[in-house]
Amino acid sequence: METDVRALSRVQEWYGPHSSTAAEWPVDALMLAKGTTTVSVVLPARNEESTVGDIVTVIRRELVEQVPLVDEILVVDSNSTDATAERAREAGARVVAQNDVLPHLPVMTGKGEALWKGLAASSGDLVVFVDADLRSFGAHYISGLVGPLLVDADIHFVKATYERPYIGADGVPQRGGGGRVTELVARPLINMFWPELAGFAQPLGGEYAARRSVLEQVPFVTEYGVEFGLLVDLLDLVGLDAMAQVDLGHRTHTHQDMAALGRMAGQIMLTAWSRLEGQGRVMASEPPAHTLLQWGLDGDADLVDVGVAERPPLASLVLEEDLT
Numbered sequence: 001m002e003t004d005v006r007a008l009s010r011v012q013e014w015y016g017p018h019s020s021t022a023a024e025w026p027v028d029a030l031m032l033a034k035g036t037t038t039v040s041v042v043l044p045a046r047n048e049e050s051t052v053g054d055i056v057t058v059i060r061r062e063l064v065e066q067v068p069l070v071d072e073i074l075v076v077d078s079n080s081t082d083a084t085a086e087r088a089r090e091a092g093a094r095v096v097a098q099n100d101v102l103p104h105l106p107v108m109t110g111k112g113e114a115l116w117k118g119l120a121a122s123s124g125d126l127v128v129f130v131d132a133d134l135r136s137f138g139a140h141y142i143s144g145l146v147g148p149l150l151v152d153a154d155i156h157f158v159k160a161t162y163e164r165p166y167i168g169a170d171g172v173p174q175r176g177g178g179g180r181v182t183e184l185v186a187r188p189l190i191n192m193f194w195p196e197l198a199g200f201a202q203p204l205g206g207e208y209a210a211r212r213s214v215l216e217q218v219p220f221v222t223e224y225g226v227e228f229g230l231l232v233d234l235l236d237l238v239g240l241d242a243m244a245q246v247d248l249g250h251r252t253h254t255h256q257d258m259a260a261l262g263r264m265a266g267q268i269m270l271t272a273w274s275r276l277e278g279q280g281r282v283m284a285s286e287p288p289a290h291t292l293l294q295w296g297l298d299g300d301a302d303l304v305d306v307g308v309a310e311r312p313p314l315a316s317l318v319l320e321e322d323l324t
């Protein structure tokens, strides 16, 4: 009980000074603070032809052409089978194919792989990750996330928070219905094992920014374990007081179905387990299984693999041959 009380009072102490809203970071003030700091926006995109172009267009128009806050817009084409790359290029992004980055390394998959390859293929001092399936994107997503990093040298990581309605087939937003894996898996795990992170209201949100120098020091879990893994690993590396949160208002995106979220939940649980093991907090007589038997509506069963791998800290690939 003592740990819980201590951890939650730590969150209360942290929350005020480390939480803000996007409106507190106006772009003209950020331009005064930017100096020679460069900013890369990296969008992981798998089959996002219907949304990626609009997001890139807003960033380019408002944050490159109107006010040069952003120096690089990179879309990582994550094995798309649609016109994601074409839409992104038309809108003005540089596009790299996930498997074309550091091609001598073994192929890995998933969102975490796309983000790690995006970090490797970009160059900004600050890196902003933004999902490419957003339907609520605005330039304030970027300015809000880089604000604390440009103004406060002691902040190394900024995570978005927002209201996340669920929008189903009827197109009617259900307030608070989004972030299903967040509510059912990530938030309970964080409160059980990393309660000092409980102040992050949207731990799985796909929008966050950090200093390259920090991101290059942590591993990237593949698939959908990446957000959970980064939060825990960055807490370990830089400490809670170097982490901040900015309220971007609300976030709507293309929702996956329940079976997909079941697989995502498995990946996140295995990520949490790997961190607990790495921190010496659990020992397994045998490792947790990474298969999941999922049941369809017609009684059909599907055995899926929810195992995750991880890429090492990019900084560890320091040898020339590792990077070429």
Ligand SMILES: O=c1ccn([C@@H]2O[C@H](COP(=O)(O)OP(=O)(O)O)[C@@H](O)[C@H]2O)c(=O)[nH]1
Pocket (backbone or CB within 6 Å): 043, 044, 045, 046, 047, 048, 076, 078, 109, 110, 111, 114, 130, 131, 132, 133, 206, 253, 254, 255, 256
């Ligand atoms: O293998 C993958 C899976 C996802 N994504 C991208 O990562 C972001 C978040 O993925 P998704 O929308 O599937 O997750 P959700 O938001 O539904 O949890 C989106 O821009 C996806 O296109 C990716 O680049 N590669």
Ligand SMILES: O=C(O)[C@@H](COP(=O)(O)O)O[C@H]1O[C@H](CO)[C@@H](O)[C@H](O)[C@H]1O
Pocket (backbone or CB within 6 Å): 111, 131, 164, 166, 177, 178, 179, 180, 181, 182, 183, 204, 205, 206, 207, 224, 225, 226, 227, 228, 253, 254, 255, 256, 261, 264
């Ligand atoms: O937050 C969540 O529970 C999931 C699913 O969101 P929804 O229930 O479809 O709104 O979405 C997030 O989780 C993924 C895993 O961390 C991230 O990669 C996604 O960017 C994020 O949207």
